[in-house]
Amino acid sequence: MNNYYELNVKTVVKYVQDKLNYFSPDGQIVCREIGDGNLNLVFHIRDEINNKSVIVKQALPYVRAAGKDWPLDISRGETESKILKIEYDLTDGLVPKVYLYDNDMCCMIMEDLENYVIMRTGLLDVIQYPNFAEQITDFMVKTLLLTSDVVVGHKEKKGLVKEFINPELCEITEELVYTEPFGTYDRNHMEDFLVDFAKENLENDNELRCEVAKLKFDFMSNSQALLHGDLHTGSIFVNQEQTKVIDPEFVFYGPMAYDVGALIANLIMNYLSTLARVEDEVKQEKHCSWLFEAIEKCVDLFAEKFLALWPEVVQEEMAKVPGFAEWYLNDVLVNTAGVTGCEMVRRTVGFAQVKDLNDIPNDVKREKAKKTNLLMAKYFIKNRKKITTGKDYIAVINKYI
Ligand code: SR1
Ligand code: MG
Numbered sequence: 001m002n003n004y005y006e007l008n009v010k011t012v013v014k015y016v017q018d019k020l021n022y023f024s025p026d027g028q029i030v031c032r033e034i035g036d037g038n039l040n041l042v043f044h045i046r047d048e049i050n051n052k053s054v055i056v057k058q059a060l061p062y063v064r065a066a067g068k069d070w071p072l073d074i075s076r077g078e079t080e081s082k083i084l085k086i087e088y089d090l091t092d093g094l095v096p097k098v099y100l101y102d103n104d105m106c107c108m109i110m111e112d113l114e115n116y117v118i119m120r121t122g123l124l125d126v127i128q129y130p131n132f133a134e135q136i137t138d139f140m141v142k143t144l145l146l147t148s149d150v151v152v153g154h155k156e157k158k159g160l161v162k163e164f165i166n167p168e169l170c171e172i173t174e175e176l177v178y179t180e181p182f183g184t185y186d187r188n189h190m191e192d193f194l195v196d197f198a199k200e201n202l203e204n205d206n207e208l209r210c211e212v213a214k215l216k217f218d219f220m221s222n223s224q225a226l227l228h229g230d231l232h233t234g235s236i237f238v239n240q241e242q243t244k245v246i247d248p249e250f251v252f253y254g255p256m257a258y259d260v261g262a263l264i265a266n267l268i269m270n271y272l273s274t275l276a277r278v279e280d281e282v283k284q285e286k287h288c289s290w291l292f293e294a295i296e297k298c299v300d301l302f303a304e305k306f307l308a309l310w311p312e313v314v315q316e317e318m319a320k321v322p323g324f325a326e327w328y329l330n331d332v333l334v335n336t337a338g339v340t341g342c343e344m345v346r347r348t349v350g351f352a353q354v355k356d357l358n359d360i361p362n363d364v365k366r367e368k369a370k371k372t373n374l375l376m377a378k379y380f381i382k383n384r385k386k387i388t389t390g391k392d393y394i395a396v397i398n399k400y401i
Contacts, residue, residue, distance in 0.1 A: 133297035261339025296390030341380030
């Protein structure tokens with residue numbers, strides 16, 4: 001790592017040319033730093049004359065959103081480039097293509113998703129994506145089921161568990177999702193109106209904290225499948241035709257429910273955001289109906305496709321026993337509802353929050369949305385055994401709005 005230096009908009013263009021010789025000398029290059037996540041530098045480099053572009057993503061040796069006091073292993077980029085290649089093959093290209101990973105610079109050069117937007121941004125602009133639920137459920141079923149013990153031989157799978165061990169980034173999730181939001185910790189932050197509300201509803205609710213402890217232990221010890229590990233709407237690029245998943249740096253062998261639950265939670269928070277932000281009733285109604293449909297489909301298509309693919313790919317003898325696939329899926333779905341709740345809580349009171357809730361301009365509506373989000377989240381966690389279908393999610397949302 002001695003050759004590592006932090007790239008900037010000036011140095012990155014030469015860097016890409018040296019590595020890939022991708023742009024022609026007659027080009028007119030425009031470069032922007034576009035990273036708005038918590039961890040990395042991300043550059044968009046485009047040749048305006050020849051219409052060619054790439055993305056460069058460089059891991060920083062610290063958490064970008066927190067500054068240099070929170071160090072982080074920069075080799076995470078290597079793991080990310082490996083998993084992107086695996087996911088590309090498993091899903092027929094539902095992730096960007098990686099052109100090059102550079103070990104010295106902890107940096108990846110990859111396909112630019114030019115005509116796509118980050119889904120969170122698109123949803124906040126009140127845009128719907130007709131193919132999203134179909135494609136994201138393909139992504140989840142293929143990446144999760146096809147990397148599990150159901151399909152992969154036991155020795156090979158244990159090797160993969162070892163290869164994708166990711167203790168530093170798992171620790172972030174263990175702390176930021178499953179621990180800190182349910183107690184008093186320095187990294188939590190919340191608006192004044194939430195302080196007593198969070199204490200009463202989260203920290204003082206021992207029954208809730210016990211359920212969260214169970215989910216945390218599932219996250220830490222259930223090496224079920226190769227997860228994306230951070231599948232929120234900021235990790236997804238979309239347009240009217242296509243969906244592409246990015247940023248799998250939190251990858252590890254963990255419970256399938258973690259990916260599905262993170263996704264559902266972020267759609268629900270956009271629903272609450274839409275109710276509070278979008279004043280035009282027609283636009284609001286259209287977006288909310290689409291979100292309901294997307295939430296229902298994400299759960300139900302996931303379940304349907306999971307059970308349909310299982311008999312085609314199952315290798316493990318005992319996993320062929322009639323009834324086992326349904327039992328296994330039910331366990332994933334129950335924990336999905338639990339993860340949904342944990343993700344909703346942490347995005348409201350924890351270190352890493354979401355624009356969907358924080359950017360509601362009206363104070364009264366923002367307070368209502370955040371409190372509703374917390375109460376709904378508690379319901380998901382405590383009642384997860386009863387929440388296994390798309391309709392169950394819609395019923396819970398309707399109960400709280
Ligand atoms: C310190 S990292 C905070 C959050 O950003 C990432 O996107 C993950 O969601 C993580 O929990
Ligand atoms: Mg990310």
